[in-house]
Amino acid sequence: MSRPLRIGIAGLGTVGASTARILQQKANAIALKAGRGIVVTGVSARSRGKDRGFDLGGMAWFDDAANLAVSDDIDVFVELIGGANGPAKAAVEAALDAGKHVVTANKALLAEHGAALARVADEANLAIGFEAAVAGGIPAIKTVREAATANTVNRVFGILNGTCNYILTRMEDEGLEFDECLKDAQALGYAEADPTADIEGHDSAHKLALLAAIVFGSEVDLNSIYLEGISAISQDDLRAADELGYRIKLLGVAQQTEQGIEQRVTPTMLPKSAPMARVSGVLNAVAVDGDAFGEITMVGAGAGGDATASAVISDIIDIARGRLTPVFGIPAASLSPVNRSGMQTHAGAYYLRLNVYDRPGAFAGIATRMAESGISLESIMQKGRGDTETGKPLPVTIITHNTMEEHIREALARIEADGHIEGRPQMIRIEKA
Amino acid sequence: MSRPLRIGIAGLGTVGASTARILQQKANAIALKAGRGIVVTGVSARSRGKDRGFDLGGMAWFDDAANLAVSDDIDVFVELIGGANGPAKAAVEAALDAGKHVVTANKALLAEHGAALARVADEANLAIGFEAAVAGGIPAIKTVREAATANTVNRVFGILNGTCNYILTRMEDEGLEFDECLKDAQALGYAEADPTADIEGHDSAHKLALLAAIVFGSEVDLNSIYLEGISAISQDDLRAADELGYRIKLLGVAQQTEQGIEQRVTPTMLPKSAPMARVSGVLNAVAVDGDAFGEITMVGAGAGGDATASAVISDIIDIARGRLTPVFGIPAASLSPVNRSGMQTHAGAYYLRLNVYDRPGAFAGIATRMAESGISLESIMQKGRGDTETGKPLPVTIITHNTMEEHIREALARIEADGHIEGRPQMIRIEKA
Secondary structure (H helix, E strand, C coil): CCCCCCEEEEECCCCHHHHHHHHHHHHHHHHHHCCEEEEEEEEEECCCCCCCCCCCCCCCEEECCCHHCCCCCCCCCECCCCCCCCHHHHHHHHHHHHCCEECCCCHHHHHHHHHHHHHHHHEEECECCCCHCCCCCCHHHHHHHHHHHCCCEEEEECCCCCCHHHHHHHHHHHHHHHHHHHHHHHHHCCCCCCHHHHHCCCHHHHHHHHHHHEEEEEEEHHHHHEEECCCCCCHHHHHCCCCCCCCEEEEEEEEEEECCCEEEEEEEEECCCCCHCCCCEEEEEEEECCCCCCEEEEEECCHHHHHHHHHHHHHHHHHHHCCCCCCCCCCCCEEEEEECHHHHHCEEEEEEEEEECCCCCHHHHHHHHHCCCCEEEEEEEECCCEECCCCCCCEEEEEECCCCCHHHHHHHHHHHHHHCEEEEEEEEEEECC | CCCCCCEEECCCCHHHHHCCCHHHHHHHHHHHCCCEEEEEEEEEECCCCCCCCCEEEEEEEEEEHHHCCCCCCCCCEEEECCCCCCCHHHHHHHHHHHCCCECCCCCCHHHHHHHHHHHHHCCCCCEEEEEECCCCCCCCHHHHHCCCCCCCCEEEECCHEEEEEEHHHHHHHCCCCHHHHHHHHHCCCCCCCHHHHHHHHHHHHHHHHHHHHHHEEEECHHEEECCCCCCCCCCCHHHHHHHHHHEEEEEEEEECCCCCEEEEEEEEEEEEECCCHHHCCEEEEEEEECCCCEEEECCCCCCCCHHHHHHHHHHHHHHHCCCCCCCCCCCCCHCCCCCCHHHHHHHEEEEEEEEEECCCCCCHHHHHHHHHCCCCCCEEECCCCCCCCCCCCCEEEEECCCCEEEHHHHHHHHCCCCCCCEEEEEEECCCCC
């Protein structure tokens, strides 16, 4: 057996502490799988004092992560500090410059600086393991980077944020509104005090950007992802979805179209029969459509200290065994710029909810605008009655046949301008299977 | 870039032809992922004549697979001949002896001779890739061998045979009996002319044995798997399952119990809410319960030329990149013998269907026998009435609370001996979630 692989862990929050603890508790079993011992020789965190459930004995303490990153006593730098810039970025860059492999759970860092970091790592034949950055314990990165290699991938998609999925599931199951579910998610620790990154889709976008880069062999390009969060989803939408045979999920989708690569994170309606429609609560799911293996769907815990540590450790063991892979599956120098396919050419069916004033000509006007834009309708549903005297509007839900998004936007803009509806129209994309 | 990796393919059926074709068609994309070219330099099959959809130019032809296996012009021997013994085994042994890596889809070979072959391969630092042997395009082997490495696995289970799942799905959806669905499966090419290996569970057992060896670090031991096929499943069972909230799947389950490792392939009732209950048709599914990552479930195509070739090629690319792993995840010399936990100690709930003669004392007698064996009942369901005069028996279905299998067997044996029931009782195990 070779000499032990020496690990430095920067950041001893839930994931860092779980990583150190599991490496200690299962040292023998892990050494058998890794072909050598794996020892944590250095750690870095803000406060030294508290008990984190593992033995700090034999570990050097670093107040500054950047010093740990270049320590002569580590072979692998595990970055669990977080944040796209600042100390995490500086430490990872320092580690690579010093010839250390890197393992990280930092999706923001890689989504923003992945191309540059990969170039450094690939040229030096160093690993940047980031299984923990996407979908927690689900081996999504390993699957797209190592298992899908014979496939031309047409689409990768998933439920990539457990907080949003928890909120949408509660809203659906219990008929609660968004704000209430968000408060519960915060109380349970599923959502941050500032929940923006989760509920506005930024966290999902980071993960999608990494998956897309690998499956399409393109540079990570966060800016080419179209983003809508879940805060505008209401009980009206969930009830209509249920009646029409759909569920609403915050879905990240990257797909090859005739125009290029379309990437979006939006609330999306899935037919109830779709496997991902049934993924509920804090679970995550990732699916890959390949021309050789068909569709592979993976479901599991997307977060949590031990699940994420499990991904960190699997990356460490790959390094210990010498199982190295270019950061994004092919050498960074061969990654192509993203040929972005914008949302105006998105093709699909749409759910629309309009609050229509109940007055003569309103319906006809709306139907005419749809027809003018070449949109054909699969179903139209109205419930109850409006009130012609008070002018109280009537909610109308429409499912369109496949069409292009620019036509939908055009029709909705004209319908708004015609003054037939109250407020903004709601529009949710439908994803088939 | 290193020199090309040279591949010899023995067996040019659907999977072999797909493998050669994809390697040719995607040569450039695959070379980027593999870090070097991958070329098929030799092939072997029964007949040379027919067009298989790829260009044989530049490939040496071998009438005898064993000669291809030791050819100086190959680095990797891809065995797609099939069969646990005979030419497949001889060729794989010859390839390893000659220092060639092996990639195979042959579950029978590895389930029966895996321990011995792994010993040879691990000592010579050669790969035996067998992703294609288990669940087709689903990266089940990669997941248990490389992604689950931080976990102590408590259970691995799955729908491992598409033929059986197709038959059970048709029976359930269309109310057809087993024989009719089997005929259709044969007509569609989903089942062999001799369907025994599929419907009696042998094929699933081979796959389960391989998964179990990896997750428990134990020698492959086909003989310790308890086996029941699906041919005794009737519409009565499917209807009762549906009413009771279950679906019936042929499930392979390997789990750690207090007594050791329990391995079984049996028709199993799953709650309709369980993710795997909804895996229908020819799809396969594999789930792993680990103490760190929780439960990971993967669903996808379990068979088919391209899906299986996708797995073969991912193994080849791992070898091209030098991503080597001991055959069963830890060195073969460290695999422990299976400490078998027999079915008599299986703990779980049971579905029982008895044809009870409608006569005084029959019910009481059955209930007494259950109570004597310490079995408590969750539900009991009878439909219609028997006929005390003609003696026509009455079907009664019972769901027990958790109990041990030896108690169920004891009670059923006594009930049979008491003469209260017609024919053999039906007994199906229930798996929670």
